[in-house]
Amino acid sequence: MFRLLDEAGAQVVIELDGVQETVPANVSVAAALLYLDKIPLRHSAVNAAPRAPFCMMGICFECLIEVDGVANQRACQLPVQAGMHLRRQLSSETGGSGG
Amino acid sequence: MKSNHSFDTLIVGGGLVGAAIACGIAATGSKVAVLDGGDRDFRASRGNFGLIWVQGKGADFPAYARLSGISARQWADFSDELRDATGIDVGLQQTGGYDFCLTPEEWEAREWEMRQVAAHTEGEFEYQMLDQAELRKRIPEVSSNLLGASFSSQDGHVNPLYLLRALHQRMHHLGVDYHAAQTVQSSRQQDGEFIVSTRDADYHAERVVFCAGLSNQRLCRDLDMRIPVQPLRGQLLITDRVPRFLPAATLQVRQTAEGTLQIGDSHEDVGLDESATLEVITRLARRAVRIFPHLAQVRLNRAWGALRVMTPDGVPIYHRSTKHPGAFAVSCHSGVTLAAFHARQLADWICSDVEDPLMTQFSAERFDV
Numbered sequence: 001m002f003r004l005l006d007e008a009g010a011q012v013v014i015e016l017d018g019v020q021e022t023v024p025a026n027v028s029v030a031a032a033l034l035y036l037d038k039i040p041l042r043h044s045a046v047n048a049a050p051r052a053p054f055c056m057m058g059i060c061f062e063c064l065i066e067v068d069g070v071a072n073q074r075a076c077q078l079p080v081q082a083g084m085h086l087r088r089q090l091s092s093e094t095g096g097s098g099g
Numbered sequence: 100m101k102s103n104h105s106f107d108t109l110i111v112g113g114g115l116v117g118a119a120i121a122c123g124i125a126a127t128g129s130k131v132a133v134l135d136g137g138d139r140d141f142r143a144s145r146g147n148f149g150l151i152w153v154q155g156k157g158a159d160f161p162a163y164a165r166l167s168g169i170s171a172r173q174w175a176d177f178s179d180e181l182r183d184a185t186g187i188d189v190g191l192q193q194t195g196g197y198d199f200c201l202t203p204e205e206w207e208a209r210e211w212e213m214r215q216v217a218a219h220t221e222g223e224f225e226y227q228m229l230d231q232a233e234l235r236k237r238i239p240e241v242s243s244n245l246l247g248a249s250f251s252s253q254d255g256h257v258n259p260l261y262l263l264r265a266l267h268q269r270m271h272h273l274g275v276d277y278h279a280a281q282t283v284q285s286s287r288q289q290d291g292e293f294i295v296s297t298r299d300a301d302y303h304a305e306r307v308v309f310c311a312g313l314s315n316q317r318l319c320r321d322l323d324m325r326i327p328v329q330p331l332r333g334q335l336l337i338t339d340r341v342p343r344f345l346p347a348a349t350l351q352v353r354q355t356a357e358g359t360l361q362i363g364d365s366h367e368d369v370g371l372d373e374s375a376t377l378e379v380i381t382r383l384a385r386r387a388v389r390i391f392p393h394l395a396q397v398r399l400n401r402a403w404g405a406l407r408v409m410t411p412d413g414v415p416i417y418h419r420s421t422k423h424p425g426a427f428a429v430s431c432h433s434g435v436t437l438a439a440f441h442a443r444q445l446a447d448w449i450c451s452d453v454e455d456p457l458m459t460q461f462s463a464e465r466f467d468v
Contacts, residue, residue, distance in 0.1 A: 045340050046358035
């Protein structure tokens with residue numbers, strides 16, 4: 001759905017749900033996940049509804065994700081970094097520990 | 100040149116209290132205007148914890164115990180009425196309320212309070228003291244270090260911000276003339292009517308009701324009403340959304356319809372300072388984790404402070420001026436619990452000339468010595 005403005009730009013390798021993925025450098029974690037088309041990004045802790053990044057500016061708390069073992073980080077507020085471990089908070093995997 | 104406006108009833112203050120009373124009076128067909136303050140004013144309604152709380156209210160003041168019960172029993176119907184009229188669901192959950200006891204002293208004091216309120220209301224107030232085993236049967240997440248809790252089936256909670264919005268929507272439907280950012284400068288009675296002046300206009304009315312929170316003290320002086328109210332700061336914390344685990348309201352932690360936890364609340368005598376402080380945030384968070392250990396891993400998103408409106412005895416003031424008939428003052432810190440009462444019986448009392456023996460007990464004259 002999303003395409004890069006700069007196809008020849010720098011890239012980094014991250015780990016998502018235990019799988020290595022190559023994503024553009026210098027973007028937010030939320031943008032990287034949209035680029036990878038990893039939707040839903042999580043399931044609601046309250047009613048298990050599928051969720052995805054929405055406001056991309058830190059206020060809606062829809063893009064929560066586990067980063068290096070810490071749950072409920074806002075993906076839109078974090079730049080991607082080589083080697084970071086991301087885990088989507090999907091109800092089948094996490095038992096709904098997300099937000 | 101100031102413009103002039105004429106009404107039957109002027110309400111000074113558009114928070115939970117003023118808005119509820121405005122709805123009640125406007126529903127009788129009276130022409131009502133609300134003069135609200137500015138966005139930067141102190142607004143207790145925005146710091147409300149959202150509880151409908153009868154437990155322990157009026158342990159030393161039987162009439163207050165009765166009043167709280169009267170309002171709480173009408174809440175389900177009041178919430179339906181608001182939803183039908185405005186389409187706004189205020190998120191009422193009235194499945195009871197728990198107040199946790201962490202020390203033997205707390206348990207003892209609580210038991211005494213509950214007995215007092217039950218005695219004052221001739222059994223209308225129902226409560227149970229739950230030991231740890233019984234409490235953990237109902238809420239398994241409660242810490243094994245807790246002694247227990249008091250429980251009343253009449254308590255509950257709503258989203259206070261939705262309530263404020265619903266009341267304002269209702270006011271609009273009922274034709275209430277709402278004026279924002281109208282800080283009242285002075286009031287007087289002249290030729291049988293009241294004239295309330297702001298920077299922009301003079302408002303004329305046969306009746307005026309002051310519901311201006313902490314400003315009541317200053318504003319009511321012009322009409323010779325002595326309304327002693329003091330600020331009491333309360334800080335609140337909001338967490339991430341978590342899976343639903345609370346089956347009912349508690350005095351310490353409330354789970355909203357959206358899943359966030361509202362953790363409250365402090366009682367601080369710090370004057371007109373509504374800031375949030377790290378020390379209190381830490382204390383509130385620690386207490387919440389002492390009660391619910393599994394919250395240790397939950398993240399806080401926001402914290403803020405607001406100033407409650409406290410009377411010297413903690414009991415509401417419903418004051419009818421004898422010197423200036425038609426002038427009223429209303430001050431309380433339970434704008435949610437009492438909202439149903441304010442929109443119904445209190446509005447009727449304000450519109451009626453017949454004195455009610457229950458209501459005279461709430462006059463500010465009780466502070467005159």
